[in-house]
Amino acid sequence: MAAREEEEEEEATVSLVDVLEEDEDLEQEASAVLGGSDSEHCSYSQGYVKRQALYACNTCTPKGGEAAGICLACSYKCHEGHDLFELYTKRNFRCDCGNSKFRDLRCKFYPEKEPLNGQNRYSHNFFGLYCTCNRPYPDPEDQVEDEMIQCIICEDWLHGRHLGRSVPDCMELQEMICGSCMNNSPxxxxxxxxxxxxxxEKKTEKQEDQQQQEETEEASSSFLSTTTTENSETAASCKRSRQQLQDGCRLQQLQEVGPGQSGAVFWPPSWRSKLCTCLKCQGSYSAAGVSFLLDSSDTVLDYETRGRSQEPVQGHDLLMSALEPLNRVQQLEIIHEYNDMKSELKDFLQRFAAEGKVVTPDDITGFFEQQQTRKRRRVDAAQLHCS
Structure with a gap:
């Protein structure tokens, strides 16, 4: 019995370290997703924001009503205590909070907003439903462990098993386009x-470049050999021909390979840079509503990278709420002490986990007494230095 209790205590010790590590992971994830959004000011004045974290309020706009999305700041200030759906990030969206889709609620930042934001795009995500199966997430009735992946075009989240294709083992840097969106942009x-x-018939990039160069040289040689006059009309024709060769449509060179595919597609890193940018193709992107594919900064990865480089969003963090009455210097001192204590506590617990030892109440008491002793020494040293 004693051995079993000791084993259970040891497992509890390890799980405590895991909790601290998971907490750090969650903080980093929050910084990535929310770091690019403003938690203090409604994004409405910025118009249709290129990408931002969004929420839907089930309290104000429940299923059966009109879909609406709100920004991060409004989720804190205008919808505190409401039932919210976290939508992750959406592109080209303007905050709806307080507009005609909300009956009695008015935005605390901008009480007078336009009735509707006509360029916003909505989906069943705004009512807490996802995937082609039209189910909530997390789904209490779904007992299958499955990851959800966001399509970069429709921005819906789909279960891996509903993509019509197996999910790659390593897809951190890959973007996914669902089968429906692929068919809408054939x-x-x-x-x-x-x-x-x-x-x-896939060729390497080097082979394609070499083939294109050979075709260019052959066409130029053939054209120049047949050009004997030097009048302005011939010179202009030569210039147009060279320009057509240089600006050849990449997509047209791929036509010989038929589609023959279905389901979702997982794209390799930097795949967007391979897309043709000729005028004809740009028209195709625009007609299909996917011009953003030519924008390298449109990716969620780019957004999250920028978010991680910014200060973490505090929002309604309990620590920050408690620090609001203090001045900036006092706030920074306490936050610094908190971060130091958290880091040292993790190191302290990690040593026990590595050695397979059980953390006792006396160990925890000793840790905090040691923290108090160190703090007193720092205070005494500071007073001695000041005197």
Missing amino acids: FLWMYAAHLTGNSK
């Missing part, structure tokens, strides 16, 4: 056949 299938390794 020209993407041509790129998929070459860039995702599913084409038997």
Whole structure:
């Protein structure tokens, strides 16, 4: 019995370290997702924000009503205590808080907003539903462990098992486009056949560049050999021909490979840079509503990278709420002490876990007594220095 109790205590000790590590992971994830958004000011004045963290309020706009999205600041200030759906991030969205979709609520930041934001795009996500199965997440009735992946075009979240294709083992840097969005932009299938390794006739980038260079040289040589006059019309024609060769449509060069694919597509890193940017293709992107694919900064990875580089969003953090009455210097001192204590406590517990020892109440008491002793020494040293 004693051995079993000791084993249970040891497991509890390890789980405590895991909790601290998980807490750090959650903080980093929050910084990535929320760091690019403003927790103190409604984003409405910025218009249709390129990308921001969004929420939907089930209290104010429940299922059966009109879909609406609110920014991070409004989720804190205007919808405190409400039932909110976290939507992660959405592109080109303007905050709806307090507009005509909300009956009695008015935005505390901008009480007078336009009735509607016509360029916003909505989906069943705004009512807490996801995937082609139209289910909530987390789903209490779903007993299957499965990850959810966001499509970069429709921005819906889909279960891995509903993508119509197996999920790669390592996809941290890969972007996914669901099968429905691929079919809505059929020209993407041509790129998929070459860039995702599913084409038997796939050529390396070096081979494609070499082939294009050979075709350019051959065409230029042939053209110049037949040009004997030097009048302005011939010179202009030569210039146009060279320009057409240099600005050749990349997609047109891929037409020989048929689609023959279905389901979602996982794209390799930097795949967007391989897309053709000729005028004809730009028109195709615009018509399909996917012009953002040509913007390298549109990616969630880029957004999260910028978010991590900024100060963590505090929002309604209990520590910050308690520090509000203090001045800035006092706040920074306490936050510094808190971070030091948290780091030292993790190191302290980690040593016990590594050695397989059980943490006793006396150990915890001793840790905090040691913290108090160190603090008194720092205070005494500071007073001695000042005197």
